[in-house]
Amino acid sequence: MAEAKPGTKSKKSKDAENPPTIDIYKRWCKGCGLCASFCPTGALARDEAGYPYVKDISQCTNCGWCEIRCPDFAITVRKQSKEGRKKDEEIKETGEKGTAPPG
Numbered sequence: 001m002a003e004a005k006p007g008t009k010s011k012k013s014k015d016a017e018n019p020p021t022i023d024i025y026k027r028w029c030k031g032c033g034l035c036a037s038f039c040p041t042g043a044l045a046r047d048e049a050g051y052p053y054v055k056d057i058s059q060c061t062n063c064g065w066c067e068i069r070c071p072d073f074a075i076t077v078r079k080q081s082k083e084g085r086k087k088d089e090e091i092k093e094t095g096e097k098g099t100a101p102p103g
């Protein structure tokens with residue numbers, strides 16, 4: 001078996017450090033299961049009623065198949081940059097919700 005060179009990281013380990021966020025809009029989802037069926041890594045699974053859920057986000061490679069295949073625009077994959085994740089954490093900590101519109 002080939003070993004990785006010291007100091008190098010595979011794509012998967014990099015994604016595992018900074019996995020994307022998957023949003024499932026349950027009001028739009030009809031539970032057809034296409035997203036989970038097309039997910040090549042098993043990051044998505046279906047519950048007992050057939051609706052998708054994120055089973056293991058660390059398995060997600062951000063390939064986008066689930067989003068592309070959903071006929072109802074009910075699932076989105078958002079790649080998380082380190083900066084974006086940091087900002088999300090800041091917003092959670094401070095409760096910041098943006099500024100009110102003028103007037």
Ligand code: SF4
Nearest residue numbers: 039060061063064066
């Ligand atoms: S982006 Fe790809 S790997 Fe991630 S949940 Fe969707 S289909 Fe699965």
Ligand code: SF4
Nearest residue numbers: 029030032033035070
């Ligand atoms: S493909 Fe879309 S509508 Fe079908 S189960 Fe997945 S999220 Fe729901």
